[in-house]
Amino acid sequence: MSEDFFQGYKGIALELLKKFNVRVWGQAEIETTRGKFKGTILPRSENDDDTHIVLKIITGYNIGIDVDTVTNMIETGYKKANYKIPEKEFPYTEGLPKVKLIGTGGTIASRLDYRTGAVIPAFSPGELYGAVPELADICNLNTEKLFAVFSENMGPEQYKTLAIAIGKEIENGIDGIIIGHGTDTLHHTAAALTFMVQNSPIPIVLVGSQRSSDRPSSDAALNLMHAAYTAGHSDIAETMVCMFGPTSDEYGLLHSGVRVRKMHSSYRSTFRTIGNTPIASVTRNGVTPIKTTYAKRRNDRNVNILPYFEEKVAIIYYYPNMQPDMIDSLIENGYKGIVIAGTGLGHVNKPLYPAIERAAKKGIAIYMTVQTLWGYVHMFVYDTGRDLMAKGIVPAENMLPEVAYIKLGWALGQTNDLEKVKEIMLTPIKDEITKREPYNGYLLYQGGVPEVEEFIRQHHK
Known part of the structure; x- marks a missing residue:
């Protein structure tokens, strides 16, 4: 049997598939010492182990079956994956807003081919219409893929390119912009665009998904619909992150690009507004403001694009027994800015003091934030804080550490x-x-405990 039928499998797992004549994309019944499983054999990547066979079961979830437990396998059918989503022409509807979706990489939306188990990425308007047809009732959508990178590979050059592209779209008369983005560093990009795209007359909405579209609990389609409604119909002309609110799927939340943070590695409601409230909640039918003040949509095309960033900026997360060579290495490598996430009200240990003084004398901008995320830097309370300020550290109030890093890079770029x-x-x-x-x-x-909210409203003094 051709090796093409065993994509990514090797070693023991490959020999087992060959032994029972079961192929990747084959529908199989697998008998194990733990029971019988039915589903579609999925391919594996070249870096995966050789001790598991991956099966997409009927519920839509993927499971890994230990090869040592397999007693028998039977292929009951076969349908090779077709890596192209059927396109339907995205209909133009007079009167609906024009929205531009800018892709940075990853899967914006996808459709599960239940016959094969394949997850097919969608990006063009026609593909997105095939995957999320509800979008056609919300806006007239056009798309452009600027990058094809994982979010951890987003950085200053991508931020600047995005800001310039957004400026051109605003100039050309677009009604709203969506930016599809991986979730890991989505809040960094949101902060960068808040500083680089100022006085926008339209909504700029960053959106991602925590769970891939082949999972029944995926948030991809709903997040995309919420983002489309916000970009096209909302009167909030700010840079925002649009992601899940409560896990009940009732609504999404719109977070300020400079107060939002990813707070859970896998939870769908991972994005939280820190130190403030979300701007608004959103459903497919409307946007409900939570904040009373925000920038309003305008009819003009005026916007300030400020695509500046100094890359020689670092963020240091203080830990007990941190040694001064951490800071000295930044001095030696020509860094121009340092953000420290300090303990408590904004503190570090005394062994770092000489290195901090050396950095300040070299003209390095040093700013203090707090690891607690909630709360303010208060460096006047203890001698430690006052000593650090005397050595050149500037308190960054209640800026989040990542936001302070982005803003310092943007400031030093100017x-x-x-x-x-x-x-x-x-x-x-x-x-x-x-x-x-x-x-x-x-x-x-956010997103959650109305009875506690009501109690606080009644009893808070």
Whole structure:
């Protein structure tokens, strides 16, 4: 049997498939010491182990079967995957808003081929219409794929390219913009675009999915519909992240690009607004503001595109017994900015003091944030904080560490004058620095406990 029938399998697993004449994409019944399983044999990547066979079962989930437990396999059918989603022409509807979807890589949406078990990525308007037909009732969609990278490979060059592309779309009269993005660094990109695209007259909505579309619990389609409605119909003209609210699928939440953070590795409601409340909630039928003040949609095409970024900026997460060579290495390598995520109110140990002084004397901009995420840097409370400020560290108020890193890179991309950098850093562009936190924000998080919310509303003094 040709090796083409065993994509990615090797070693013991490959020999087992050959022994029972079962192919990748074959429908199979597998008998094991743990029971019988039915489904479609899926391919594996070349880096996977050789001790498991991957099966897509009827529920849509994938399982790995230990080859040592297999007693018999029978192929009951075969249908090779077709890696192309059927396209339907995306209908143009007079009166619906024009929305541009800009892709950065990964799967924006996909359709499961139940006959083969393949997950087929969709990106063109026709493919997206085939995968999520509800989009045609929301907007007139056009797409462009700027990058094809995993989100961990997004960086300053991609941020700048995105900002310039957004500016051109606004100039050309688009009604709203969606940016499809992997979730791991989505909040970094959201912060960068908040600073690089200012005074936008239209919504800019970043969206991703936590679970792939071949899983029954996938959030991909609903997130995309929510993002499309926000981009096309909302009056909120800000850079936002649109992701799941509660796990009940009732609504999504729109988070400010400079107050949002990914807070769980796999949870669908992973994105949370930190130190503030979400801007709004969104369903397929409407957007409900949560905040009372936000930038409103305008009819003009005026926007400020500021695509600047100094790459020699680092973020250091302080830990006990951190040694000064961590900072010295940044000095030696010509770094221009350092963001420290300090303990408590913004502290580090005394052995770092000489290295911090050396960095400050070299003209390196150093800013302090807090590891707690919620709360403010307060460096006047203890001697430690006052000592650090005397050595050149600037408190970054309640900026999130990642946001401070992005903003410092953006500021240093415009000037090396440390006083001007400080002015930029401590002057809020949006809500990266706020005067106070909401009374219920830390207690309730988002998306969830209405009875507690009601209790606090009645009894909070």
